[in-house]
Amino acid sequence: MLFRSTAVFLIMETFVDFSPQAKIKQYQHSGKAPVVGVMSAILIGSVVAAGGGIVYCNVVTNVQMVIAEVVFSLMYSFAFGLTTGVMARKGKIRSTTWLLICVFTVTLVGLYFEWAFHPFFALGEDQRFVAWSPIQIMDWGQAVFQKGGEINGWTAVCVWALEATAIFVFAGAFAISQISHPFCEKCDCWTESREGIGFFKYPFGRVVLIGRLFKGNAESLLECEATSPMASSHLRLDMHMCPLCMDACFLTATHVSQRFNAKGEKELKEQAMFENIRMTPDELADIIAVGTRPSSNTRDLMLQ
Numbered sequence: 001m002l003f004r005s006t007a008v009f010l011i012m013e014t015f016v017d018f019s020p021q022a023k024i025k026q027y028q029h030s031g032k033a034p035v036v037g038v039m040s041a042i043l044i045g046s047v048v049a050a051g052g053g054i055v056y057c058n059v060v061t062n063v064q065m066v067i068a069e070v071v072f073s074l075m076y077s078f079a080f081g082l083t084t085g086v087m088a089r090k091g092k093i094r095s096t097t098w099l100l101i102c103v104f105t106v107t108l109v110g111l112y113f114e115w116a117f118h119p120f121f122a123l124g125e126d127q128r129f130v131a132w133s134p135i136q137i138m139d140w141g142q143a144v145f146q147k148g149g150e151i152n153g154w155t156a157v158c159v160w161a162l163e164a165t166a167i168f169v170f171a172g173a174f175a176i177s178q179i180s181h182p183f184c185e186k187c188d189c190w191t192e193s194r195e196g197i198g199f200f201k202y203p204f205g206r207v208v209l210i211g212r213l214f215k216g217n218a219e220s221l222l223e224c225e226a227t228s229p230m231a232s233s234h235l236r237l238d239m240h241m242c243p244l245c246m247d248a249c250f251l252t253a254t255h256v257s258q259r260f261n262a263k264g265e266k267e268l269k270e271q272a273m274f275e276n277i278r279m280t281p282d283e284l285a286d287i288i289a290v291g292t293r294p295s296s297n298t299r300d301l302m303l304q
C-alpha cells in the first residue's frame with residue numbers, strides 16, 4: 001500500500017509541481033573594483049603582454065604557418081590574460097566590466113609592442129629597426145598594406161583585426177575565469193571552493209524536478225537519491241564558502257555523464273544545472289547529509 005501510494009505520488013509529481021516556489025538567490029559580483037587592484041592588474045599584465053608581444057611577433061614572423069600562428073596567439077593571450085586575471089583576483093576586483101577594461105588596455109600595450117618589433121624581425125639581419133613611435137608604426141603598417149610579403153591590402157587589415165579581436169577575447173576569457181567564483185563582501189575575501197561534497201542520482205524522467213533544479217532551486221535536491229561519484233550519470237555538488245564567516249555559502253550542481261569509449265578511456269561530459277546559489281549553512285548541511293549517504297533513499301526515510 002505504501003509502495004503504491006509512493007508510486008502514484010511519484011508519477012503525479014513528474015508532471016505537476018507541488019512545491020512552494022522557493023526564493024532563489026544566485027550570487028552576483030558587487031561590481032567593486034579597488035583602484036590599487038585595477039592599477040596592478042594593468043601594470044603587471046602589461047609587462048607580460050609587452051614581453052610576450054615581442055616573442056609572439058618573432059615567432060609569427062618566422063614560422064608563417066596558419067595553424068602555428070593560431071596556437072601561438074592562444075598561448076600569448078593565455079599568458080597575459082591569466083596574469084591580468086590573477087592580479088585582479090589578488091586586487092579583489094569583483095567587476096567583470098572593470099576586468100575587461102584592464103584586459104583591453106593590456107591587449108593594446110601588447111599589440112603596440114608586437115607592431116613596434118614587427119619591422120625588426122621582418123626586415124632581417126641587415127636592417128634592425130624598431131618602430132617605437134605610433135607614427136613609425138603607422139608608416140610601417142602602410143608599407144605592409146601596399147607591398148607586404150605573404151598578405152597585403154585589405155586582406156591583411158582583416159587578418160590583423162581578426163587577430164587582435166581573437167587575442168582580446170581569449171585573454172578576456174582566461175582573465176574572467178580567475179574572478180568567477182563568489183566573494184564575501186562582509187569579510188572582504190574570496191570564498192574557498194570544495195568540489196564533490198555530495199553526489200546525487202540524476203532524476204531521469206522527473207521533468208518537473210529537473211526543471212526546478214535548472215531554475216536554481218537547490219532544495220529540490222532533497223528529493224533526489226544519493227549515489228556514488230562512480231555512477232555513469234550523476235549530479236555533483238560543489239561548495240563555495242567564506243573561510244571567515246558563515247554568511248557566504250554557495251552551492252553549484254553539475255550533471256556529470258561518464259562512460260568508457262572503445263579504447264577504454266574515460267569520457268566525461270559536464271553540464272551546469274545551477275551555479276552559486278546562496279544557501280544558509282543549515283540548508284546546505286541538510287543537502288550534504290542526504291548527498292553523502294549513498295545507500296539511503298530520502299523518500300523512504302521521509303515515509304518511515
Ligand SMILES: [Zn+2]
Pocket residue numbers: 184185186187188242243244245246247248
Ligand atoms: Zn565572510
